[in-house]
Amino acid sequence: MSQGAAAGAAIDPHSVKHRGMITLAIMLATIMQALDTTIANVALPHMQGSLQASQDQITWVLTSYIVAAAIATPLTGWLCAKWGRKQVFLAAVVGFTLASALCGLAGSLLQIVAARLLQGVFGAALVPLSQAVLLDINPREKVGQAMALWGAGIMVGPILGPMLGGWLTEYYDWRWVFYINLPVGVMAIYGIARYLPETRPAAVRLDQFGFITLSLGVGLLQLFLDRGEQLDWFNSIEIRTEAIASLLAFAFFSVHTWTSAGDSFLNKALLRDRNFLIGVLLAFIVGLILYANMALQPSLLQGLMNYPIVFTGMVMAPRGVGTMLAMMLVGRLIHRIDVRAIMACGFALTAFSLYLMTLITLDMDGTLIVVSGAIQGLGIGFTFVPLSTVAFSTLAPSLRNDGTPIYSLLRNIGSSAGISIVQAMLSQGTARAHAQLSEAITPYSAALQNLPPLLSAQSPTGLALLNMEVNRQAAMIGYLGDFHVMLWLTLLAMPTLLLLRKPAAA
Numbered sequence: 001m002s003q004g005a006a007a008g009a010a011i012d013p014h015s016v017k018h019r020g021m022i023t024l025a026i027m028l029a030t031i032m033q034a035l036d037t038t039i040a041n042v043a044l045p046h047m048q049g050s051l052q053a054s055q056d057q058i059t060w061v062l063t064s065y066i067v068a069a070a071i072a073t074p075l076t077g078w079l080c081a082k083w084g085r086k087q088v089f090l091a092a093v094v095g096f097t098l099a100s101a102l103c104g105l106a107g108s109l110l111q112i113v114a115a116r117l118l119q120g121v122f123g124a125a126l127v128p129l130s131q132a133v134l135l136d137i138n139p140r141e142k143v144g145q146a147m148a149l150w151g152a153g154i155m156v157g158p159i160l161g162p163m164l165g166g167w168l169t170e171y172y173d174w175r176w177v178f179y180i181n182l183p184v185g186v187m188a189i190y191g192i193a194r195y196l197p198e199t200r201p202a203a204v205r206l207d208q209f210g211f212i213t214l215s216l217g218v219g220l221l222q223l224f225l226d227r228g229e230q231l232d233w234f235n236s237i238e239i240r241t242e243a244i245a246s247l248l249a250f251a252f253f254s255v256h257t258w259t260s261a262g263d264s265f266l267n268k269a270l271l272r273d274r275n276f277l278i279g280v281l282l283a284f285i286v287g288l289i290l291y292a293n294m295a296l297q298p299s300l301l302q303g304l305m306n307y308p309i310v311f312t313g314m315v316m317a318p319r320g321v322g323t324m325l326a327m328m329l330v331g332r333l334i335h336r337i338d339v340r341a342i343m344a345c346g347f348a349l350t351a352f353s354l355y356l357m358t359l360i361t362l363d364m365d366g367t368l369i370v371v372s373g374a375i376q377g378l379g380i381g382f383t384f385v386p387l388s389t390v391a392f393s394t395l396a397p398s399l400r401n402d403g404t405p406i407y408s409l410l411r412n413i414g415s416s417a418g419i420s421i422v423q424a425m426l427s428q429g430t431a432r433a434h435a436q437l438s439e440a441i442t443p444y445s446a447a448l449q450n451l452p453p454l455l456s457a458q459s460p461t462g463l464a465l466l467n468m469e470v471n472r473q474a475a476m477i478g479y480l481g482d483f484h485v486m487l488w489l490t491l492l493a494m495p496t497l498l499l500l501r502k503p504a505a506a
Contacts, residue, residue: 016137018195023137023149025191026130029093030153032184033126036065036100036119038161038294043174050174053109063226064113066416068120070222071215073409074265076125077402078206080132085401086198089129093192095122097185103178127154128404133196135392135400144334147388148327155323155380163313199401210256210265217249221413225420229427267402270395276403278499279391280410282343285493286387287414289350289486290380292422300479301369304362304472315366319373326381339386340497346382347494349375354487358480362472393503422482429478430471437470 016022040047040061048058079088099118106112130153134146168176224242231239257264270276297316301307307315330342353376360368388407395403 013137013139016197019137021191021195023134023146025188025195026089026133027149027153028184028188028191029089029096029126030130030150031156032181032188033096033123034154034156035161035164036123036178036181039165039177040065043165043169043177046169046174047112051106051109051112057109059226059230060109060113061116063223064116065120065123066226066412067219067222068117069124070120070218070409070412070416072121072124073128073405073412074214074218075211076128076405077267078204078211078265079125080129080199080401081204082201082206084198084201085129085133086192086196087201088125089133089192089196090189092122092125092129093185093188096126097181097189099123100178100181100185104175125405128408131388131407132400132404135404136397141335144385144389145331148331148334148385151381151385151388152324152327155320155327155384160320163317166313205263207260207263207265210253210260213249213253213256214265217246217253218409218413220246220249222416225416228420229423233424266406267399269399270403270406273395273399274499275394275501275503276391276407278496279387280407282383282387282493282496283391283407283411284414284417285489286380286383287411288418288421289490290418291415292418292482292486293354293376295419296422296426296479296482297369297373300360304475304479307366311366315369316373318370319377322374322377322379323381324377326378327385330382330385334386334389338502339390340500340502342386343383343390343497344494346379346384346386347490347497349379349382351379351487351490351494353379354483354490357483358487360476360480360483362476390500390503394501422486425482425485426475426478429481430474433474433477434470437474438467 044058044061047053047061051058076088096119099115099122102115103112103119106115131147131150134150135143138146164180165177168174168180220242224239224246227242228236228239233239234243253266257266257268298312301312301315326346333342353372356368356372356375391407392400392403
C-alpha cells in the first residue's frame with residue numbers, strides 16, 4: 001500500500017501544537033484497549049452464571065474479541081490513507097466506547113459475543129495508531145521517551161487488567177468491567193477531536209485479495225490457537241481444518257504479495273527494512289514470553305499454592321512496578337547508550353527471572369514470586385521500549401501507518417501463541433509427571449509404609465488423598481517445565497540483537 005503510506009505522510013513534529021494534550025488523549029485510548037485484552041478474564045465465571053452459558057460457550061467472550069481484532073488490525077494503514085488518521089482514530093474510539101456499553105448491557109451470550117466482536121473491530125486500530133501518532137508528533141530526540149510512555153500504556157493491560165477486573169467484579173458487578181471504559185472513552189474522544197492534527201487522505205485502492213487472505217489466515221490461526229487445547233489439538237477435525245486453511249491462506253497471501261505488480265496489501269517496502277523485520281520477530285517473542293507468563297502465574301498461585309485472590313494481586317504487583325521503573329529509566333538512557341545493549345540487559349534480566357521461577361516450590365512463601373516478578377518487570381521494560389524504537393528507527397515516516405499495524409499484529413499473535421503453547425505444555429507435562437509419580441503409589445511401596453493411617457495406600461480413602469497430592473506435585477512439575485522452556489527461548493533470542501542496525505544519532 002505505498003500509495004496509502006504516502007497519503008498518510010508524517011506530520012512535521014516541530015509544528016505540532018498541544019503535544020501534551022494529544023499524548024494524553026491517545027494514551028487514554030491505548031490504556032482502555034490494553035486493559036480490555038485481559039480485564040474480562042477474571043470475570044468469566046460470574047458472566048457464565050449471569051448469562052446462563054456453558055464453560056465452552058463463555059470462552060467466546062474472549063475468542064470473539066481476539067479474532068475480530070486480529071482480522072481488523074492489518075486494515076488500519078489503508079483506512080488512514082483513505083480517510084485520514086484523525087477520522088479513523090475518532091471512529092475507533094467512539095465505536096470501542098459504544099461497544100463497551102453494549103457489553104455491559106448484554107442480557108444473553110449472543111448479545112455479549114456480538115458486542116465483543118464490535119469491540120475487537122474498533123479496538124484493533126487503537127494501539128498501532130497511538131504508536132504512529134507518538135512517532136510523528138515527537139522529534140527524533142524525544143522518540144525514546146515517547147515510546148517509553150507508549151510501552152507503559154501497553155503494559156497496563158497484562159499487569160493491571162486481572163487485578164482491576166477481579167476488584168470490580170467482586171465489589172460491584174462484572175458489567176463494570178466494561179462500563180469503566182465509558183468515562184475514559186469520552187475523555188479520549190474530546191482530546192483527539194480537539195487537538196490531533198489530520199493527515200492528508202488520498203484516493204487509494206484496497207488490495208482485496210491480499211486483505212481477504214491475510215484476514216482468513218490470521219483469524220483461522222487465532223481460532224486454532226484459542227480452541228486447540230479445548231479440542232485436543234490435531235485429534236479434532238475442526239482444529240485440523242483450521243490449521244490447513246490458515247496455512248493455505250498465508251501461502252496465497254505470500255505468493256500474491258511477492259508477485260503483485262501493483263500495490264499489495266502488505267507494503268513490500270516494509271520487507272526491505274532489516275530493523276523492522278527483526279523488530280517484529282522480537283516483538284513476537286516478547287509478546288509470547290510476557291503473556292504466557294502472565295497466563296500461568298494466576299492459576300499457579302491460586303490453584304496450586306492456594307493464595308487468596310487479593311494476595312495474588314499483591315505478589316504480582318511488583319512486576320508492574322519493575323516495568324514502569326524500567327520504562328522511566330529507558331526514556332532517559334536511550335539516547336546515551338546503544339539500544340541494543342539496553343535490550344540485551346533486558347533479555348538477560350528476563351532470563352534470570354525465569355531461572356528464579358524454576359526454583360519455586362509448593363511449600364514456599366511469596367518472596368521468590370515477588371523478587372522474580374520485579375526482575376522480570378525490569379527486563380520487559382528494558383526490552384519493550386528500545387525494541388519499539390529500533391524497529392522504526394530506519395523506517396521512512398511515510399511507512400508508519402503501514403508498519404505499526406503489522407508490528408502490533410505480530411506482537412498479538414505472539415501473545416496468543418504463547419498462551420496456547422504453555423497451556424498445552426502444562427497439560428502434557430502434568431500428565432507425564434503424574435504417570436511417573438503414580439508408579440510409586442502402590443499398597444506395597446516401602447516409601448509409603450510409615451505414613452499416617454489417613455494416608456495409607458492400603459485404603460481407598462488413603463489412595464484418593466495420595467492421588468490428590470500426586471496431582472499437585474505433577475502440576476508443579478508441569479509449571480516448572482514451562483518456565484524452563486521460556487528461559488531457553490529468551491536465551492536463544494538474544495543473539496538476534498546482533499542483526500539490528502544501531503539507530504542514527506539524533
